[in-house]
Amino acid sequence: MAKLKRLIALISALILPLCLSGCIQYVELSERGIVQAVGVDYLPDSKVYRMSLQYFFQSGEGGQNQIDKTQPNVLKSVGEGVSVFDAAEDASVKTGKDLLFSENRLIIIGNELAKYDLEGTLSFFVSNYHSHPRAYVAAAKNTAEEIIDIRFKEGNVSTDKLTNMITNASRRGTSPDCRIYDAMISLSYSSRSAYLPLLEVKEEKTDVTVSQESGSSQGQGGSGGGEEEQKEKTVVISGGAAFSQGKLTGTGTRGDSAGIQLITGDTPELSVSVRTDDDSKAATVTLFKLDIKTIPKISDGKLSFKIDGFGFGRYEERVFLSDGDDEAENELTLKVEQTVVKSMTDALEKIKTQYGCDAFGFEKLLLHSYPDFWYDNRDNISELIRTAPVEIAFRCQPYIEGIAN
Amino acid sequence: MNEISWKQLAALFVVTRASAEMTVIPGELILYGPDRFWSILAAKLIVLILFLPAIFMSLRFKGEGFLVPAIRKNKIFGSVLAILFMLSLTVVILETLINLQLYISDVIFDNMLFIIGVSVISIAAYYGALKGFSAISRCSIFALVMFAVLMVLIASTASDKADINYLYPSFIRDGEYFIRSMLAEISSCSEILIFAVFCGHVRSKPHNAVFLYLAAALVLLEGFTLLYNLILGPYLDHLEYPLYTISSMSDVVIFQRLDGIDSVVWVFCCIIKLALCLCAAHNIFTSFGSSPDKLRQNILLAVYAVILIGIAYFLGTDKERYDTFESMTHTSLHILVAGTLIPLMVLIAGKKRTLAKGGSKFEK
Numbered sequence: 064m065a066k067l068k069r070l071i072a073l074i075s076a077l078i079l080p081l082c083l084s085g086c087i088q089y090v091e092l093s094e095r096g097i098v099q100a101v102g103v104d105y106l107p108d109s110k111v112y113r114m115s116l117q118y119f120f121q122s123g124e125g126g127q128n129q130i131d132k133t134q135p136n137v138l139k140s141v142g143e144g145v146s147v148f149d150a151a152e153d154a155s156v157k158t159g160k161d162l163l164f165s166e167n168r169l170i171i172i173g174n175e176l177a178k179y180d181l182e183g184t185l186s187f188f189v190s191n192y193h194s195h196p197r198a199y200v201a202a203a204k205n206t207a208e209e210i211i212d213i214r215f216k217e218g219n220v221s222t223d224k225l226t227n228m229i230t231n232a233s234r235r236g237t238s239p240d241c242r243i244y245d246a247m248i249s250l251s252y253s254s255r256s257a258y259l260p261l262l263e264v265k266e267e268k269t270d271v272t273v274s275q276e277s278g279s280s281q282g283q284g285g286s287g288g289g290e291e292e293q294k295e296k297t298v299v300i301s302g303g304a305a306f307s308q309g310k311l312t313g314t315g316t317r318g319d320s321a322g323i324q325l326i327t328g329d330t331p332e333l334s335v336s337v338r339t340d341d342d343s344k345a346a347t348v349t350l351f352k353l354d355i356k357t358i359p360k361i362s363d364g365k366l367s368f369k370i371d372g373f374g375f376g377r378y379e380e381r382v383f384l385s386d387g388d389d390e391a392e393n394e395l396t397l398k399v400e401q402t403v404v405k406s407m408t409d410a411l412e413k414i415k416t417q418y419g420c421d422a423f424g425f426e427k428l429l430l431h432s433y434p435d436f437w438y439d440n441r442d443n444i445s446e447l448i449r450t451a452p453v454e455i456a457f458r459c460q461p462y463i464e465g466i467a468n
Numbered sequence: 469m470n471e472i473s474w475k476q477l478a479a480l481f482v483v484t485r486a487s488a489e490m491t492v493i494p495g496e497l498i499l500y501g502p503d504r505f506w507s508i509l510a511a512k513l514i515v516l517i518l519f520l521p522a523i524f525m526s527l528r529f530k531g532e533g534f535l536v537p538a539i540r541k542n543k544i545f546g547s548v549l550a551i552l553f554m555l556s557l558t559v560v561i562l563e564t565l566i567n568l569q570l571y572i573s574d575v576i577f578d579n580m581l582f583i584i585g586v587s588v589i590s591i592a593a594y595y596g597a598l599k600g601f602s603a604i605s606r607c608s609i610f611a612l613v614m615f616a617v618l619m620v621l622i623a624s625t626a627s628d629k630a631d632i633n634y635l636y637p638s639f640i641r642d643g644e645y646f647i648r649s650m651l652a653e654i655s656s657c658s659e660i661l662i663f664a665v666f667c668g669h670v671r672s673k674p675h676n677a678v679f680l681y682l683a684a685a686l687v688l689l690e691g692f693t694l695l696y697n698l699i700l701g702p703y704l705d706h707l708e709y710p711l712y713t714i715s716s717m718s719d720v721v722i723f724q725r726l727d728g729i730d731s732v733v734w735v736f737c738c739i740i741k742l743a744l745c746l747c748a749a750h751n752i753f754t755s756f757g758s759s760p761d762k763l764r765q766n767i768l769l770a771v772y773a774v775i776l777i778g779i780a781y782f783l784g785t786d787k788e789r790y791d792t793f794e795s796m797t798h799t800s801l802h803i804l805v806a807g808t809l810i811p812l813m814v815l816i817a818g819k820k821r822t823l824a825k826g827g828s829k830f831e832k
Contacts, residue, residue, distance in 0.1 A: 195724075195725070196713065196716045196717045196725065197717060197719065197724070197725075244700075244703065244713075244717060247703050247706075248700065248701045248702065248703040251701065251702035251703045251705065251706065252702055424633070427631075427633050427634065427701070428633055430636050431632075431633045431634070431635060431636050434636040434637065434638035434640050435638055435640065437636075437640075438638075438640040
């Protein structure tokens with residue numbers, strides 16, 4: 064009898080929780096719009112937000128394979144409203160689906176919207192706990208919608224291509240990536256800064272995009288005709304967007320982005336091409352095991368920073384160094400060091416001094432090292448950091464390896 | 469009556485404290501900076517002092533909670549203490565119910581009706597309370613293991629997100645935050661009430677459970693605070709449920725986010741806490757029952773639970789009422805009365821068991 068009671072209790076414990084789904088209003092999966100990428104623009108004339116969404120097209124799934132690549136696997140929807148939430152609601156109404164943001168991989172901020180409050184825009188995505196916390200945030204050079212309009216062949220869904228581009232650029236040290244919580248943490252400091260990868264639509268001779276009209280694998284520019292016709296619209300990372308006090312203050316080049324990533328110490332490796340004289344072929348040195356430290360200093364009440372870096376250099380092409388040619392090797396090493404220092408100096412000059420954007424985490428380091436100084440100057444800390452001098456030193460040690468030697 | 473070991477009691481306390489950390493402490497009191505590290509340490513030291521009367525009571529009246537020696541002294545005296553204790557316990561249960569429901573509607577099912585969430589949880593807790601203190605203790609070991617696994621998973625993915633530079637060593641906030649945070653920390657320490665009731669159910673050295681629990685809670689809470697600061701930095705000030713956020717950022721192999729597992733563990737811990745509180749109430753009802761009619765006592769407990777659900781609904785669905793209730797609980801008055809004052813009174817006025825005629829054992 065006791066065993067029977069236990070069996071009944073066990074079966075009840077397994078079956079009864081299934082009934083709990085009746086306690087909430089749930090939505091069937093087929094009635095959900097599984098959002099993959101979001102672009103948010105602001106239309107200043109009508110003063111409305113415009114949200115463009117790429118959401119998963121479920122008709123493409125089924126059969127042996129989960130995803131049928133002969134079908135366009137994402138669809139686009141747009142919505143407009145006086146707030147980001149309103150725009151999302153409008154998009155939901157137009158698609159006839161309940162939008163699910165938990166799989167969203169990418170949030171793109173349009174150029175016009177970037178001039179307003181970035182924190183306010185992103186708060187929509189973090190205040191809803193169901194949004195994906197590891198989604199990338201990027202800025203568009205023009206509108207976010209034109210980026211969303213482009214569909215790529217690669218990846219399970221079109222958005223994979225864009226997120227892979229951002230991940231790869233960060234891995235190669237050419238552009239820092241930015242997840243949504245990274246942006247929110249950065250915006251929480253008094254300078255309210257952020258630096259986002261800048262996406263730009265370009266016409267190039269590639270065949271990576273899918274024509275929206277046909278859903279076939281032809282590129283957007285079509286397939287016939289001459290060289291002009293073979294170009295198609297694609298997306299590139301052209302640099303970064305610098306935000307200060309939550310608003311876009313300027314854009315940086317890819318070189319600036321690389322400089323920022325070097326200073327923040329997030330660069331796993333970076334390839335540097337240098338010439339020892341004007342006529343020689345450029346030599347490429349890949350810097351790895353980079354160790355770059357930024358140290359804030361207070362001297363006589365004045366704030367300054369010191370950046371001290373070290374990295375091993377691996378010659379990718381042995382174009383002119385012969386064995387035992389120490390002089391040439393030293394000259395090359397010096398050039399590499401100068402190039403790296405210049406990259407950091409240029410980034411600081413433009414992003415920190417001109418745009419007032421603390422993409423380098425200086426305020427974090429200042430608060431960490433000198434909290435009392437930070438507290439005493441908390442109302443003026445952005446300006447102090449913007450005008451603070453930075454001393455940079457970088458040392459490269461050649462590391463010869465491989466069968467070429 | 470000696471049902472569990474002091475180690476089990478300590479594990480049970482850690483589980484109830486763990487649930488409180490996620491669902492009871494308001495996010496506004498978990499702020500960025502070093503102040504909270506010190507407020508936790510100060511709170512734990514104060515709680516240790518608050519525990520002392522209950523510890524001495526457990527040593528003097530071995531094998532008994534606070535109520536039996538009080539009733540033995542005088543039934544009216546015992547009744548007054550029982551009423552005071554029940555009022556405090558009711559505050560703890562209401563606080564837990566309301567905060568748990570808010571947690572569920574905030575992070576799990578935003579469209580779940582308040583009354584349904586509270587009712588489902590209360591039914592599970594009621595069932596646990598009927599199974600008894602020993603069963604809840606055994607259950608808490610499962611919860612503790614789940615909790616430990618979750619923590620290991622979160623910690624294993626935290627390394628790439630943690631930044632030591634988010635920490636800073638100086639007090640730059642005003643002292644008000646320190647005091648508020650410390651009081652909130654003390655007010656959520658409902659384990660002291662549970663100890664006052666169930667210390668007699670521990671086989672030996674119940675006070676060891678308190679020391680182990682306080683040490684574990686100190687490490688646990690300081691660890692949480694360190695994790696929050698290292699990963700979220702200044703953004704911590706803007707979050708209501710920081711651990712939920714961190715677990716949602718955690719990515720382990722095929723699990724792209726751990727917030728689902730996190731909510732299951734926390735809700736499970738919270739149900740154990742509620743079950744324990746209801747079990748304490750049940751224990752007090754039975755102490756006054758003249759006949760060992762189990763069904764009547766069970767019905768009484770069910771009525772008590774239904775009344776609590778009604779009050780929780782009344783308080784939890786109106787922001788103004790909720791804020792008033794929350795500010796009242798953060799004074800820690802109920803903890804002070806039921807956890808310290810009542811054991812102190814029992815210690816002073818309670819009556820020890822007398823030797824049975826010609827026997828060597830004690831009897832009531």
